[in-house]
Amino acid sequence: MRCCACLCALVLLASPSGALARQPAPPAGRLKVVTGTAFVVRGGATVAAAAGAEVFESDVLRTGPDGRLSLMLRDESRVSLGASSELALTRFAYAPSDGQLGLGLRLARGVLSYVSGMIAKLAPDAVRLQTPTSIIGVRGTHVLVLAEAP
Amino acid sequence: MTRNLLLWATAAALMLAAACATSPPVVTAPPPRDLIVLTTHPEDGPLGSATVTTPTGAVSLTRVNEGVQVRLGSAPPAPAVVPAADLQRIFGDAVAVMPPAARRYLLYFELGSDTLTPAARVLVSEILALVQARPWPDVGVVGHTDTTGAAPANVELGLRRSTLVRDLLVGAGLDGALVEVASHGESNPVVATPDNTADARNRRVEVTVR
Numbered sequence: 001m002r003c004c005a006c007l008c009a010l011v012l013l014a015s016p017s018g019a020l021a022r023q024p025a026p027p028a029g030r031l032k033v034v035t036g037t038a039f040v041v042r043g044g045a046t047v048a049a050a051a052g053a054e055v056f057e058s059d060v061l062r063t064g065p066d067g068r069l070s071l072m073l074r075d076e077s078r079v080s081l082g083a084s085s086e087l088a089l090t091r092f093a094y095a096p097s098d099g100q101l102g103l104g105l106r107l108a109r110g111v112l113s114y115v116s117g118m119i120a121k122l123a124p125d126a127v128r129l130q131t132p133t134s135i136i137g138v139r140g141t142h143v144l145v146l147a148e149a150p
Numbered sequence: 151m152t153r154n155l156l157l158w159a160t161a162a163a164l165m166l167a168a169a170c171a172t173s174p175p176v177v178t179a180p181p182p183r184d185l186i187v188l189t190t191h192p193e194d195g196p197l198g199s200a201t202v203t204t205p206t207g208a209v210s211l212t213r214v215n216e217g218v219q220v221r222l223g224s225a226p227p228a229p230a231v232v233p234a235a236d237l238q239r240i241f242g243d244a245v246a247v248m249p250p251a252a253r254r255y256l257l258y259f260e261l262g263s264d265t266l267t268p269a270a271r272v273l274v275s276e277i278l279a280l281v282q283a284r285p286w287p288d289v290g291v292v293g294h295t296d297t298t299g300a301a302p303a304n305v306e307l308g309l310r311r312s313t314l315v316r317d318l319l320v321g322a323g324l325d326g327a328l329v330e331v332a333s334h335g336e337s338n339p340v341v342a343t344p345d346n347t348a349d350a351r352n353r354r355v356e357v358t359v360r
Contacts, residue, residue: 030360032249032286052286068247072360074290074330076252082244097305097335113244115194115251122338131184133204133220140198144217144241146185 027054028092029073036083037064057092061085063110077103077117085110090130096122106130112145114138185240187217187232193251202226252360253280256340257315258353264314273357274322280359281324288360289324291316293333296352297345301335308333308355315355 031040031053038049041060049061055071063069063085070080075094081087091104101123105114107130116138120127129136131147188211190197200211202218207225209218217232255277257270266274281287293308293315312331320326339352 030286030288033247035247068243070244070247070249072249072252072288074288074360076358076360078249078251080244080248082241085244096337097308097333099337111241111244113241113248115191115248116198117252120198131186131220133184133222133224134186134226135203136186137201137203138198139200141194141196142189142191142198143200144185144187144189144237144245146240148183 025057027074028057028059028089028094029055029071029077029079031055031069031071033068033070033080035068036066038062038067038069038081055089057089060088062087073103073117075103075117075119077119078113078115079105080113082111082113085112087112091128094119101126103127104130107145107147108132109147112147113142114145115142116140183222184220185217185232186211186220187215187237187241188212189215189237191245195251249360250284252358255357255359257355257357258350259311259355266315266318274319277319277357277359278322278324281328284359287328289319289329290356290358290360291319291329291331292338292356292358293335294338294340294352294354294356295336296339296347296349297336297343298348299346301337305333305335308335311355315357319357 031049031051034049034051039046039062040049040053041062042056049069061069061081063081063083065084067083068081072078073092086108088106088108090106091102093100093102101119103119103126114129116127120138120140124139127138129138129143129145131145136143186202188200197214202209202211202220204220204224204226209226209229211218211229213231215231215234215237216229218226218229220226255273257273258267259265260267281289291312293312295304295307312333316329316331319329340354341349341351343349
């Protein structure tokens with residue numbers, strides 16, 4: 001089955017338009033609360049963040065000085081950002097039956113609250129939080145991170 | 151002669167002053183760059199642990215509210231418990247908007263049938279009530295099997311069961327657009343067993359309201 005998927009991927013990549021190869025991945029999660037100024041950066045475009053909007057792998061979330069937001073990922077991880085923060089969802093894979101598990105969050109600045117979900121439970125080494133100074137491995141539950149802007 | 155000495159002394163003093171002015175300040179250390187804290191709240195489940203790694207060192211956080219301040223390019227120092235008032239001041243705003251934890255319901259079928267147990271039927275109405283109460287809810291319906299049989303066949307079996315539960319929930323009034331159906335097959339058991347072990351506890355559909 002996996003070989004078949006690889007073959008399909010190769011065929012799609014080789015196709016001249018490449019349009020099908022860019023089929024969007026399933027959403028990683030959903031914004032639950034947004035207050036004040038907050039944005040989602042996706043593929044170079046910046047749009048205002050709104051509660052209820054879906055979040056995808058590679059999205060960058062930004063809050064202004066009066067902004068806050070929270071989201072729930074599909075693996076039940078919970079994430080929130082305080083004011084003047086920037087967080088990239090560098091990796092999200094949640095397909096336990098294929099052994100595809102991974103969560104990467106990179107806090108460039110500001111305040112992050114993270115409560116682990118099923119990915120951390122099933123594959124603790126697959127969760128990685130990055131800050132400007134450190135890499136944080138999380139074996140469960142609640143981690144708070146403040147990254148001060150340089 | 152005396153005059154020459156005086157000139158030399160003056161020149162040396164000036165050079166020293168210039169050197170002091172251009173050397174980096176040594177009085178105050180730069181402010182801490184990152185603060186990383188392990189904590190827990192009633193909804194979070196058991197306290198976990200975290201490892202903070204920099205290019206030159208690593209520390210583990212294992213106690214409630216234990217934190218470490220890390221400067222760029224330095225090894226992390228020994229962690230220390232951060233006062234609750236500081237946590238509230240720094241992280242309170244972010245924690246206040248955290249979504250409530252997901253709730254998971256285990257639904258079991260009557261043996262060898264497509265009929266939910268009476269206990270599971272009660273849960274269906276609980277699930278619908280919770281979905282109503284939450285802003286922007288998502289509902290995951292995931293089928294799980296025991297380890298009897300081949301793994302790929304169990305993925306299919308789990309999907310059949312989860313689809314059945316999705317249909318039951320939608321029939322009871324749930325908005326189908328909120329529902330994601332999946333199967334973890336035998337890869338995510340409640341009770342770890344050897345391969346090819348029949349275990350009713352693992353033959354379940356989990357409904358998660360996020």
